[in-house]
Amino acid sequence: MTEYETILVERHDRTALITLNRPKALNALDLTVMAEVVDAATTLDRDPDVGALVITGSAKAFAAGADIKEMRPNGYMDVYLSDWFSAWDRLGDVRKPTIAAVSGYALGGGCELAMMCDILLAADTAVFGQPEIKLGVIPGIGGSQRLTRAIGKAKAMDLCLTGRTMDADEAERAGLVSRIVPAADLLTEALSTAATIAGMSTPIAMMAKESVNRAFETTLAEGVRFERRLFHATFATADQKEGMAAFTEKRTPSFTHR
Numbered sequence: 001m002t003e004y005e006t007i008l009v010e011r012h013d014r015t016a017l018i019t020l021n022r023p024k025a026l027n028a029l030d031l032t033v034m035a036e037v038v039d040a041a042t043t044l045d046r047d048p049d050v051g052a053l054v055i056t057g058s059a060k061a062f063a064a065g066a067d068i069k070e071m072r073p074n075g076y077m078d079v080y081l082s083d084w085f086s087a088w089d090r091l092g093d094v095r096k097p098t099i100a101a102v103s104g105y106a107l108g109g110g111c112e113l114a115m116m117c118d119i120l121l122a123a124d125t126a127v128f129g130q131p132e133i134k135l136g137v138i139p140g141i142g143g144s145q146r147l148t149r150a151i152g153k154a155k156a157m158d159l160c161l162t163g164r165t166m167d168a169d170e171a172e173r174a175g176l177v178s179r180i181v182p183a184a185d186l187l188t189e190a191l192s193t194a195a196t197i198a199g200m201s202t203p204i205a206m207m208a209k210e211s212v213n214r215a216f217e218t219t220l221a222e223g224v225r226f227e228r229r230l231f232h233a234t235f236a237t238a239d240q241k242e243g244m245a246a247f248t249e250k251r252t253p254s255f256t257h258r
C-alpha cells in the first residue's frame with residue numbers, strides 16, 4: 001500500500017483502518033488529507049481481500065473541519081475553477097461498507113466526512129456540528145444535505161444556522177449516530193463491527209449498501225422495485241446458495257464472496 005503523509009492505513013483480516021494523522025491541526029482536512037483519504041479508500045474498495053473499511057481520527061478530534069488556514073486566501077475563481085472539495089464525492093462512490101469511528105470533534109468537514117460513511121459509531125466524547133456559518137461560509141462537502149436527511153430539517157437548520165454543536169447523546173437521539181460506545185472501546189468496537197460485516201458475503205453487503213442508499217435518491221415505489229431486483233440478483237450468487245445451505249445444515253456459512 002502507498003505511504004501517505006497525513007493518514008495511516010492498516011490492514012486487518014478482510015478489513016482496513018484509515019486513521020487521520022494531523023494531530024497538531026486536530027486533523028483539519030486540507031487538500032492533501034482529502035486526496036490521501038480518497039486514494040486509500042478507493043484503492044481498498046477495489047481490493048478483493050477487503051470487505052469493510054473504518055475511518056477514524058484521534059481521541060481529541062475525528063476532524064475539526066476543513067483546513068480554514070488553507071481555504072482562507074482563496075477567491076471565488078480559485079474555489080470555483082478548482083471545484084474545491086469535489087474530490088470528496090469519490091468517497092461517496094466507495095461500494096464496500098464504511099464505518100466512521102468518531103471520538104472528540106467532528107465539526108464542519110469532519111462531520112461531513114463521518115456522514116459520508118455508512119455506519120457512524122460515536123465515542124461518548126464525540127461532538128458534532130456544522131459551524132461554517134461562524135466563518136462566513138456554509139457547508140461544502142454535503143453537510144446541509146446529508147445532515148438534513150439524517151436528522152430532519154428542524155435540527156439541521158438549528159445546527160447550520162446557529163453553528164452550535166451537539167454531543168454524542170443528542171446526535172444519537174437525533175438519528176445521526178448508529179451507536180455510542182465508551183471512548184476507550186471505540187476502535188475495538190469499530191473494528192469488530194467491520195469484521196462482522198467483512199465476514200458476510202462482500203457482494204451481498206455491497207448490494208445491501210446500494211439498496212439502503214437508493215432510499216435517499218428515489219421514490220418509495222422505485223426504491224422497492226430496485227431492492228426487489230437486487231434481491232432477485234442475490235440468487236445468482238454462490239453465497240446465497242452457501243448461506244441458505246448452511247442454515248439448513250445447522251452450520252456456519254463459509255462465504256466465497258462470489
Ligand SMILES: CC(C)=CC(=O)SCCNC(=O)CCNC(=O)[C@H](O)C(C)(C)COP(=O)(O)OP(=O)(O)OC[C@H]1O[C@@H](n2cnc3c(N)ncnc32)[C@H](O)[C@@H]1OP(=O)(O)O
Nearest residue numbers: 024025026028064065066067068069105107108109139140
Ligand atoms: C467550510 C467548510 C465547507 C467546511 C469546514 O469544515 S470549515 C471548518 C469548520 N470547523 C471549525 O470551524 C472548527 C475550528 N476549530 C475550533 O473551533 C477549535 O480548534 C476547536 C473547538 C475544535 C478545538 O479548540 P482547542 O482550543 O482545543 O484547540 P485549538 O487551539 O483551537 O486548535 C489546535 C490547533 O488546531 C488548529 N485547527 C483546529 N481546527 C482547525 C481547522 N478547521 N482548520 C485549520 N486549523 C485548525 C488550530 O488553529 C490550532 O493550531 P495553531 O495552534 O497552530 O493555531
